[in-house]
Amino acid sequence: MTGVHQIIRKFTALTLLTLLGLGTVFINGQAQIISFPTRKKVAEDLEKEVGKVITGSLSGQQLRRLVVELKPAASGFAVQKKLFLLGGKIRQTYKSFRLLSVELPLGKVRDLEADFNIEYIAPDRAIRPSGLVEETTGTEQIRELLSSTTLDGRGIGIAIIDSGIYSSHNAFARTKSTSIMASRDFTGANLLNDDIYGHGSHVATLVAGADMFAEGAYTGIAPGANLLNLRVLDSNGRGSASAVIAALDWCIQNKATYNIRVINLSLGTAPVDSYKNDPLCVAARRAFDAGILVVAAAGNLGKDSTGKKIYGGIQSPGIDPSVLTVGAANTMGTTWRSDDIVTTYSSRGPTRGYITVNGVRKYDNLIKPDLVAPGNKLIAAQSAGITSASVPNTLIQLYPDLDTYASTVRTNKTMYLSGTSMSAPLVAGAAALLLQTNPTLTPNLVKAILMYTAQPLAGFNTLEQGAGLLNVDGAVRLARLIKSNAFLLSNGTSMLNGSLPNVQASQIADERCFWGQGVITNYCFLYGSKLMLNWQGMYSAGVTLADATSVINGSLRQSFGLVSSGISTSNGVLLHNGIVMADGSLTVSGIVMADGVSLASGIVMADGIVMADGIVMADGTAYPDAWLKAVNTVRGDNTAAMRPVRLY
Secondary structure (H helix, E strand, O other), X not given: OOHHHHHHHHHHHHHHHHHOOEEEEEEOOEEEEEEOOOOOOEOHHHHHHHHHHXXXXXXXXXXXXXXXXXXXXXXXXXXXXXXXXXXXXXXXXXXXXXXXXXXXEHHHHHHHHOOOOEEEEEEOOOOOOOOHHHHHOOOHHHOXXXXXXXXXXXXXXXXXXXXXXXXXXXXXXXXXXXXXXXXXXXXXXOXXXXXXXXXXXXXXXXXXXXXXXXXXXXXXXXXXXXXXEEEOXXXXXXXXXXXXXXXXXXXXXXXXXXXXXXXXXXXXXXXXEOOOOOHHHHHHHHHHHOOOEEEEEOOOXXXXXXXXXXXXXXXXXXXXXOOEEEEEEEOOOOOOOOOOEEOOOOOEOOOOOEEEEOOEEEEOOOOOOOEEEEOOOEEEEOOEOOOOOOOEOHHHHHOHHHEOOOOOOHHHOEEEEEOHHHHHHHHHHHXXXXXXXXXXXXXXXXXXXXXXXXXXXXXXXXXXXXXXXXXHHHHHHHHHHEOOOHHHOOOOOEOEOOOOOOOOEEEEOOEEEEOOOEEEOOOOEEEOOHHHHEOOHHHOOOOOHHHHEEXXXXXXXXXXXXXXXXXXXXXXXXXXXXXXXXXXXXXXOOOOOOOOOOOEOOXXXXXXXXXXXXXXXXXXXXXXXXXXXXXXXXXXXXXXXOOOOOOO
16 A cells, blocks of 8 residues: 555544544554544433433323524534434524524434534523413413413302412502402401411412512412402411411301312311311311312421431321322422422321220321422512511511512512412412313312322322322313213212323423322322223212221221222322322331331321331420411522522
8 A cells, every 4th residue: 555545544534533532642653543532412401301201201292392503514504404304494593603403303313413513503492571380380381271361260169268368569450450358457456458477478378469560470370360368367477277267167157258168277176076076177078068179288297306206296287188288399499390309397197186085195197298299499479567667577587598589669579488378379379270270170180180299299198198290281271171060970970071190290491300190198198090091989079078988807908889890999108209199108017007007117106106217296285275377487408599580
């Protein structure tokens, strides 16, 4: 071979190596191949989505809007042809930039990345105020699901039993109607349009914050719902059980006048009595029997002063089987749900109310909460102190760091709050959307739908998260399938107007979120598609979901007439794997929590139960004279959170 030919071969090889990101150096006269660092061509967040295609959690056929940067010498025609062959297209070109707005199946991003003309690929990220709650719960995407109206809870009355609502705040402004339909003060102070403490206004915003406030950043789950402002907590966040009972009684008496279908109780007291005797539970059950769904915060007693997990911290009236009891999840400040966890402080089950039989305490030990919803460091309306615009509400005075400092205008101020008190109103708002979609749903069926479509969080057991994380998208879509007046059906009769999806999952924030397909009863849960294919007697009025199972001779049994055939029963508490409830692993051996039966591997304490990874709350005492407090407001777990929008 001539010297010229050798030179040509070496030059060609070097050129190919350079194109491959490789190069050569000569050491002692010998050529050594080295690699040059190359710029990453796919953005980190898009890389995560592509990874989910590889694992199968996202469909490769799902179209994704992208922004593509071309190399300086790139051929626009070649890129257009490449996109066409990959099943994509150019949406927009720009005169001043080497950028293209394109649409491409997620599964083809790697093919586009390999093209020589491509410099960088990023997702077409949404630029808008951070309406985190609406988006991460799957609410935003179902607003236009009904062809005849916007799905926003309009026409549904939701009673906010709390510290009052600062009605002048712009978070409650509407263009067409008044959001607060009636106000009553059961504390004796006769403050009808103020919230000196600052808790109730925050809660009410999460339920029904106006979409026109802050460009929709803090839109409530049901912004069209009609709010009933029932004040039971004073300027220090304290109130009596009797005031709450009076408010519940008012709701029953005025149900028809205001179409009150949902009550939100972001408050609670220590459980001492069994739910069968607890006055708050008795009152909540009466409201439930009147056809009103009662949603209550689970409490913020999930850990002790050292951070150790505590079980048995569910507060009253959340201990009642008829109540929809809500724990708190942490979104980590993102709209996607794969990083969501149960907060450290969210109260865990089982319920610890008891009765004394022949001097021996018999604990209720029901599985609670029923589900969890975002509740860590959420931003909503900040009410003003009543005396002056310069005097903030009590919570801001006590904890100034809760202020977002996003505005100096009194009626635009916002604040952070954390706790199951913030989670409960999201579920109350979701219930209103279900009732707007299908007004004939019973309270039991609303509860069951919300649990069935909830997304189990991997690594957390049933006593921590119930059926899983609130999924508004799945719940609304399922409610839409259920026949009108389904309560007239007999047990086991077909309940749907259509078919359940082949894959029972929702697509939220570009992630597939599986429905848990389970419904919690008392000491266990029922699971399987037939829970929603067929009407179950437990969805009727006059019973609770807990009545569907019972313990007979030490075994869990389904109750005849309340559960149809083809439905499975769990053996106890489940540690979720993040897919469906039935696919996890039991954390207990044998039957769970029925009159002293062990929860953790045969270990029984004198007063009830022990968990392997935590301790059981002591019996505890009630607040003095049955005083209630808004469920211990906390600063929340110290993690990333939603960001405030600057207002003027």
